[in-house]
Amino acid sequence: MHDRVTLPADKARRYAALRAELAAVIAGEPNVTARYATASSLLAQAFPDRFFWTGFYVVDPTKPTELVVGPYQGSLGCLRIPFGKGVCGACAARRESIIVPDVHAFDGHIACDSRSNSEIVAPVFDRTGALAAVLDVDSTQIDAFDEIDRRGLEAICADLLTVE
Numbered sequence: 001m002h003d004r005v006t007l008p009a010d011k012a013r014r015y016a017a018l019r020a021e022l023a024a025v026i027a028g029e030p031n032v033t034a035r036y037a038t039a040s041s042l043l044a045q046a047f048p049d050r051f052f053w054t055g056f057y058v059v060d061p062t063k064p065t066e067l068v069v070g071p072y073q074g075s076l077g078c079l080r081i082p083f084g085k086g087v088c089g090a091c092a093a094r095r096e097s098i099i100v101p102d103v104h105a106f107d108g109h110i111a112c113d114s115r116s117n118s119e120i121v122a123p124v125f126d127r128t129g130a131l132a133a134v135l136d137v138d139s140t141q142i143d144a145f146d147e148i149d150r151r152g153l154e155a156i157c158a159d160l161l162t163v164e
Helices: 008-026 032-046 086-094 147-159
Strands: 053-060 063-073 080-082 098-100 118-125 131-139
Touching: 008 032, 008 147, 032 053, 032 063, 032 131, 032 147, 053 086, 063 086, 063 131, 080 086, 086 098, 086 118, 086 131, 098 147, 118 147, 131 147
Parallel strands: none
Antiparallel strands: 053 063, 053 131, 063 080, 098 118, 118 131
């Protein structure tokens, strides 16, 4: 069984510990790519039982209604996603996290890898409140994500604010 069924308190503690570890590692690092790459790596390693693809799609400054793949861990990702398309694009357009228990039931889902069965996407905002990126996590399990994941990932995304 995956940990959301058996150990929700442990999962919340894992997120808290991961958040503290990430904060210590990225402290003083102004480069956003380095911050996103570190977060992707630590998240993928922290939840290997559920996180099949973990990474960021960054708002393209030359096409501000498109996301372009950023640092990630996992199989090949989609290169570009327009706002409003798929789960990542919906998150970008809505500016809020989205949990999808079964991606095959999500109208307009973009299948970058057919092994993905559930997904959670959280927005990343810069210090001005503008959308900077989205954090995308896919699982091969159906219904792999819950509110503990949403809260944990949103807290981590808040820690990734652009330092400029």
